[in-house]
Amino acid sequence: MLKRVPERLGRIWPQSLLGRLMLVMAAGLLVTQLAASVIWASQLRAKAQVEAQSASQYMAHGASGAIRFFRSLPPNYRLLLIQQLREMGGTRFFVNLNHAYVPVQQIAPHPLASSVLATVGATLKSDLPHSPSFHLAFAWPEQLVVSEDGVHLSDLPDAWVQHILLLQPDPAPILVIQTEIEPGNWLYMAALMPNPYFLSSNDPLAWDRLSLQGLSLAVVLLLCLLVVRWITRPLAALSDAAAAFGQGQDDRAPPLPETGSREFINTARAFSAMRERIQRYIEDRERLFISISHDLRTPITRLKLRSELLDDEALRNEFEEDLDELDMMVKGALQCVKDSDIHENPAEVKLDALLGRLVRSARLAGHEVGYRDSSITVRAKPLALKRAIGNLLDNALYYGDRAEISVSSGPDVVAIAVRDHGPGVPDDAFASLFDPYVRLAHGREQNDAGMGLGLGIARSVIEAHGGQLVLENHPEGGLNATIRLPA
Structure with a gap:
C-alpha cells in the first residue's frame, strides 16, 4: 500500500512548470488560509467566550433583581403590574406568571450556550441563595411556550413582545428563566442576550466569512496565474528553440526575443551565442572532414600506383591491403559526417x-x-x-x-x-x-x-x-x- 503512494503522487504532480508552480502556490495559499482561519477562529471563540460570560453575569444580575422585586409584591398586584408593563411596551424581560413549571423545547446543544446557562445559574444562586432551583433554557421563538395552558409566543399580541424579543425577520435564541417565587406561583421570564446572535457570531464557517475568504483566495490565485504565465512563457520559447535546434530546424526557428526578466534575457543571449558556436563547429567539422578526405585520397592513390611497381608480389599485396583499408576508413568517416546531417525539409x-x-x-x-x-x-x-x-x-x-x-x-x-x-x-x-x-x-x-x-x-x-x-x-x-x- 505504501509503495503505491509515490506512484499516485506522481500522477497528480503536474509535468509542466506552470502547473507545478500553480499547484505549489495554491497549496501554500490554502495552507496559509487554513492556518490563519484556525488561529482566527480560536481567538474569535475565546473572545466570544469572554463576552458571553460578561453578558451572562449582567443578565443574571438583572434577573435576580426582577425576581426580588416580584417576590416583594403582594400576589394581587403582580398581575396588575405585569399588565401595566405590557401596555407601556415592556422592560428587558417578558414576564408571565404561571401556577406550574412550563416545559421548554430547547435549542440544539451548543458549547457556548451551555456555558452561558451555567454562568447565569451560578450567578442567580449567588444573588438569591435562599431561592429554590432555577430552570434555565435557550429556545427559538417559534417553538417557545409561555404559559401552562400551552400559549405560544407567536399567539401573543405584537405590542407585548416586539420591543423585547426578536421574532422576525431573523429570530434570535431566547433565554428563559423560571423559578418558583412561592408555592404554586412560578415566575416566567424571557429575554434576549445583549448580543442576540452570540451563537453565530463566533462561527468561522459562516457563509459570509467563507465567501469572503473564497473571493480573496480566487483573486490571489488569478494574480499568481498571470504572474506565473508571464514568467514561464519565455521559457516555453526557449524550449521550442532548443527543440528546433536539436532537430536540425534552426533555420526555421525565430530568434529568441530578449524581453522579460533580466535572468531570461541573459539566458536567451547565452543560448543564442551557444547556438551560433555549435553551428559554426558543425560547419567547420564538415569542411574539415571533406578537406581531410580530399587531401588523403591523393597520396593514397599515389601510393597505390607506386605499389604496382614493386617486384615482390607478397609485399605488393600487403601494401594494397593496407591502402584499401585506409581508403575505406576515409570514406567511412566522410559518410558518417554526411549521412548524419542530411539537409532537407520535413x-x-x-x-x-x-x-x-x-x-x-x-x-x-x-x-x-x-x-x-x-x-x-x-x-x-x-x-x-x-x-x-x-x-x-x-x-x-x-x-x-x-x-x-x-x-x-x-x-x-x-x-x-x-x-x-x-x-x-x-x-x-x-x-x-x-x-x-x-x-x-x-x-x-x-x-x-x-x-x-x-x-x-x-x-x-x-x-x-x-x-x-x-x-x-x-x-x-x-x-x-x-x-x-x-x-
Missing part, C-alpha cells in the same frame, strides 16, 4: 510507400523480409528516415536469415520495429553497439566489407527527428531495433 511521409520500396529492394536481392501495410503517416525528412531504416534493415539481413518490419502507433508516438532472426546481441555488447567501427563477430563473418557505422548514423538521424532508437533482444530470438518517432 514532410508528411507515408510509411507504407517508404518501407515498401525498401522491402522490394531487399526481396529482389534474394532476402526474406516480412511487412504488413499500416496506413500510418509521420512527419520527417524522407531521405534521412529512409537511410536510417535502411541501415537497420541491412544489419538485420546481415545478422539473421530473414527480417521483419512492423509499424504501430500510439497517442504520442509512432514505432517502427525491425527484427532479425539472428543470434541476438550479448548483454555486455549493447553499450558499444553505436560506437564507430564496432562490429560483432557474427556480423564480420556475414559482411566483411562493412565499417560499423550504420547504427551510429541511424541513431543520429532518429535523434535529429526528436525520436529514439532502442535496441533489445527479442524474447523469441534475434535483435529488435525500434524507432520511436513523435506522432
Whole structure:
C-alpha cells in the first residue's frame, strides 16, 4: 500500500512548470488560509467566550433583581403590574406568571450556550441563595411556550413582545428563566442576550466569512496565474528553440526575443551565442572532414600506383591491403559526417510507400523480409528516415536469415520495429553497439566489407527527428531495433 503512494503522487504532480508552480502556490495559499482561519477562529471563540460570560453575569444580575422585586409584591398586584408593563411596551424581560413549571423545547446543544446557562445559574444562586432551583433554557421563538395552558409566543399580541424579543425577520435564541417565587406561583421570564446572535457570531464557517475568504483566495490565485504565465512563457520559447535546434530546424526557428526578466534575457543571449558556436563547429567539422578526405585520397592513390611497381608480389599485396583499408576508413568517416546531417525539409511521409520500396529492394536481392501495410503517416525528412531504416534493415539481413518490419502507433508516438532472426546481441555488447567501427563477430563473418557505422548514423538521424532508437533482444530470438518517432 505504501509503495503505491509515490506512484499516485506522481500522477497528480503536474509535468509542466506552470502547473507545478500553480499547484505549489495554491497549496501554500490554502495552507496559509487554513492556518490563519484556525488561529482566527480560536481567538474569535475565546473572545466570544469572554463576552458571553460578561453578558451572562449582567443578565443574571438583572434577573435576580426582577425576581426580588416580584417576590416583594403582594400576589394581587403582580398581575396588575405585569399588565401595566405590557401596555407601556415592556422592560428587558417578558414576564408571565404561571401556577406550574412550563416545559421548554430547547435549542440544539451548543458549547457556548451551555456555558452561558451555567454562568447565569451560578450567578442567580449567588444573588438569591435562599431561592429554590432555577430552570434555565435557550429556545427559538417559534417553538417557545409561555404559559401552562400551552400559549405560544407567536399567539401573543405584537405590542407585548416586539420591543423585547426578536421574532422576525431573523429570530434570535431566547433565554428563559423560571423559578418558583412561592408555592404554586412560578415566575416566567424571557429575554434576549445583549448580543442576540452570540451563537453565530463566533462561527468561522459562516457563509459570509467563507465567501469572503473564497473571493480573496480566487483573486490571489488569478494574480499568481498571470504572474506565473508571464514568467514561464519565455521559457516555453526557449524550449521550442532548443527543440528546433536539436532537430536540425534552426533555420526555421525565430530568434529568441530578449524581453522579460533580466535572468531570461541573459539566458536567451547565452543560448543564442551557444547556438551560433555549435553551428559554426558543425560547419567547420564538415569542411574539415571533406578537406581531410580530399587531401588523403591523393597520396593514397599515389601510393597505390607506386605499389604496382614493386617486384615482390607478397609485399605488393600487403601494401594494397593496407591502402584499401585506409581508403575505406576515409570514406567511412566522410559518410558518417554526411549521412548524419542530411539537409532537407520535413514532410508528411507515408510509411507504407517508404518501407515498401525498401522491402522490394531487399526481396529482389534474394532476402526474406516480412511487412504488413499500416496506413500510418509521420512527419520527417524522407531521405534521412529512409537511410536510417535502411541501415537497420541491412544489419538485420546481415545478422539473421530473414527480417521483419512492423509499424504501430500510439497517442504520442509512432514505432517502427525491425527484427532479425539472428543470434541476438550479448548483454555486455549493447553499450558499444553505436560506437564507430564496432562490429560483432557474427556480423564480420556475414559482411566483411562493412565499417560499423550504420547504427551510429541511424541513431543520429532518429535523434535529429526528436525520436529514439532502442535496441533489445527479442524474447523469441534475434535483435529488435525500434524507432520511436513523435506522432
